[in-house]
Amino acid sequence: MMRFILFISIFVAQVFSDTFPTALGECTLEIYGGRVDDIPEIVQLIKDESVILVDELGEVNIRSYSVYITSNMEDFYEKSKGPVPEWGIALAKLNPDRAILKSPGLANISFIRMKEVIVHELNHIYMFRIPNYYTMPSWFKEGMAMAGSNEFSLLHKIEISKAHWRKQTIPLQRLRNMGIHSKGKIKLAYGESAAAVEALQYYYGEDTPLKILDDMRTGMEFYDALEAAINEEYIEFQIKFEIYLEENYNWVFLLRSAKYIYVILPIILVLGFLYRTHRNKLKLKQWEI
Known part of the structure; x- marks a missing residue:
C-alpha cells in the first residue's frame, strides 16, 4: 500500500499546474516533468504576451485555454488529439483552445527558445478568436506569429536567399497550407510567411495586417478583407x-555556395578583434597622457 502511495506521489509531483487570468481568458498551464521554479516566469510571459496581443491587434472574445508543456511523445500526442506534422515541436488547436509544446529537453531547444515558441502559439490562440478564422491562409497566420515572437531570424533569410538563387522559392498560393510541406522545406515556408507579412507592410503600410483583422471582425472572409485593406486584387x-x-x-554572398558563409564569418570576427584591440590601445594611451 505504501509503495502504491509513493508511486502516485512521484507521478503527481512530475506534473505542475496553475490556472490564472489573462487578457485572452483564463489560462491553465500544465508542465510535465518540468521544474517548479520555471512556472512563475512562464506564467508572467503568458500574461504579458496576452496583453500585448490585445493592445496591438485589438479586442477578441475571451474564453479559457490551456498551455501544455510535455516531456515525452506520448503526452505530446495525447494532448494534441489529432495529426501532428513530423517537424512540429509545438502546435495550437481549437475546440478546446490549447497550445501543446515539447519541453526543451524533448525538442532539443533552449529555455529561451521555448519561450519564443510559447509566444508564437499564443498568437495562434489569439487568431482563433477572429471571425472567419478558417479562411486565413497559413502564410498569414504563421507570418503574424513569427512577427509577434521575433522568430524571423537570419537563418530564415539565408534560406530564402538560397531558394531564390536556386529558383526554388515557394509561391504564395502554396503557402496556404503549411502542412503540405516536408521537414526539409519547412524553414523556408515559415521564412517566406514572415516575409509575406513584411511585404504587406512594406507596400501598403505598417497597419495593413490590423486593417485585415478589423475587416474580418465585421464579417469579411480573409481574402475579401485583404483586398479591401490593400485596395487591390490579391x-x-x-x-x-x-x-x-x-x-x-538576392544576396550576392550567397550566390556562389553556402560554403562562403564559413569563409566570410571568420574574416568578420578577425576584423572585429583587430578593431577592438586597436581601440583598447588608444584608450590606454589616453590614460597614459
Missing part, C-alpha cells in the same frame, strides 16, 4: 511579393 500582392523577394533576398 493577384497584385502575389506579384509584388515575388518582387519583394527578388529585391530583398
